Amino acid sequence: MQQDKWGVLVSFNYQNNKMLLSLQSPVRLLSVLVFHLLLTHLCRGQSQLVGPSQPIVANVGDDIILPCHLEPAEDVAAMTLEWTRLGLKLKLVNVWRDGQDLDTRSPSYRGRTFLFTDELKKGNISLKLSTVKLSDTGRYKCFIPEIDKESFIELVVAGAVSLPVINLAGIDRDKEGVVLQCESSGWYPEPELLWLDGEGKLLSAGPTETVRGPDDLYTVSSRVTVEKRHSNSFTCRVHQKDTNHTRETHITVPDDFFKVQSSSSGTTGLAVGLAVSCILVIVLLVILVLKLRQNKTKTKRSRKDTTDGGDQNVTEEEMKTLKGKKKKKSKHKLEEEQQRREEAENRVQVLEEELQTKIRELQDEQSRRKREVQQKEKELQDQTVKLQQETQRKNEALRDVETLKTELENKIKQLEKHLQEEKSLKTNLQNKNTQLEKQFEEEKNRRMKLEKEVESLKTQLQQSSWFWGANKS
Known part of the structure; x- marks a missing residue:
């Protein structure tokens, strides 16, 4: 930059268009500075913080990033950046002010939140949250007070789910089938459990049993009776609609x-x-x-009746004769009857x-x-x-x-x-190295300046000595 007796030559860069203004008076310099500040203000008025349109889904124990960046990109390292969570008693999650991270966050977030300091110059103020907890579920706000811009991010934390476990529960003799049982734990929110055959078709199963533990995580289980099929392959699938999280296990019955x-x-x-x-x-x-x-x-009975009926119409002699005959017949018949009876x-x-x-x-x-x-x-x-x-x-x-x-x-x-x-x-080392190099360069420049001043003083002394010597002569 060159300076003359009337003004200065000022250059600035706005939206990739280089403009050079030669100012011949302080009034024109002041006008350009005011114009530049107005443009900067208008540019900031059009900026906006952009976050994800869909909720961020994470599992317990994961390290995740809550995206948030300024568009158009602008250096925000010197600004105040605030991350808060709505509905939290101590809302502050992370605060960046005066070029440093302040330890004013809620106790539950201490040591777990980080900003990408190298990306602040590019307008990226995304927050990294490590070792996610179930209690971290909620709505977060990314906010820059200087330009009054904010963005909201929804975080949904699922449980540390286990892979579904399938066991043989018994035999159904009526249907000639096998009873399978499936169980999976560590879910949040409550999921649904489905049974599928080898072709991916839904099977008719019993009602799903759901148990909520003291840690607010859900355990689901279900039974299904399967009959012999083409592949005898079956799948237990557990799905959470809100987080779109799915776990499944396959089994093949011989x-x-x-x-x-x-x-x-x-x-x-x-x-x-x-x-x-x-x-x-x-x-x-x-x-x-x-x-x-x-x-x-x-x-x-019939024989007895016949014998009784014939006795009433005969005389005593005839009776005796008949009795003799009857005795013979009866004896013969009795023998026959006895024989038939024995047979x-x-x-x-x-x-x-x-x-x-x-x-x-x-x-x-x-x-x-x-x-x-x-x-x-x-x-x-x-x-x-x-x-x-x-x-x-x-x-x-x-x-x-x-x-x-x-x-x-x-x-x-x-x-x-x-x-x-x-x-x-x-x-940090590079920044310190840069600072040291800058200090070294400034020190070198000051030394060279001092040397020049010393040389100038020597020259002046020599000239003065020569001048006084000439006057004396």
Whole structure:
């Protein structure tokens, strides 16, 4: 910048258009400065703070960034920047003033909020919030008092959800199906639980049971009865609509498991059928015996009636003759009747023996079927235990994977934090180095100026000495 006896040459940059004004008087300089201040004020009037249009969703323990930046970009490092949370008793979350971060935040946020100081020159005043808590859920305000601009950001914190765990809960003999149970915990807000088949279609399941713990996190569980399908693959999916957070677990039930269940049901049905047949045979034999005895009783009564009716119309001699004949006939008939009776009793005895033999055979068959059913049930229980053990091992492996994943994420976050700190230290070192170089340069300039002044004084002294020497001569 050059200066003459009337004014100064001033240059400034506005919206990438370089303008040079040569001011020949202090009045023109003052006019340009006022014009520049007006333009700056108008430019600031058009600025606005911009934040995300959708809520920021985070899990408990995450490190997140609440975005907020000034448009058009402007250096805000020298301004006052305030982050507050609405509805909080101590609303201050983070305050930047006079080029430094003030420790005036709410106790629950101390040590967990950071501004990107290198980005303030670009108008970026986004806030980093580390180790997010469930209580951090709420509406935050990003505010710059100097230009009276603000922006609002919604933060939704979900729980530290666990991967859904599927277990074999039992057998449904009526439907010849397998009962599966799914459970997942650590959700907030309350989620919904869905069962899907291998093709992604919804399954009809029982009502979802929801339990809210003392930490305000929800645990959900549900049961479903599944039948044999093409793939025998089933999925338990837990979804939170507000945070759009989804976790799911898959399970495949072996074909043999359904075959054993079907065979067991068929064997039980056959045993019941044999028992019913046995009862029917016994009833029929009892009815047959009762009918034979009833016929014998009717025959005796008819003979007695015939004998009594004929005795009233004969004389004593005839009676004696008839009695003799009757005795012979009766004796003969009695012998025949006795013989028929013995034959009938023999037939009944043979039938009873055959019936007892059939009953014993049916009982033996039923016992054999019962042993087969017990054997099948034992095999089914063994397979159920194996499936439960396999499911448990799979769930443990999934939990180990989740644990390793969480540890890896934490390591990455720690590494990012260290990198950020290293970057901040590097920036501070560069700033200090720049300041030292600037001080060194100023010191060098002052030294050169002093040397020039010394040289000038020497020259003046020499000239003065020469002048006085000449005058004396």
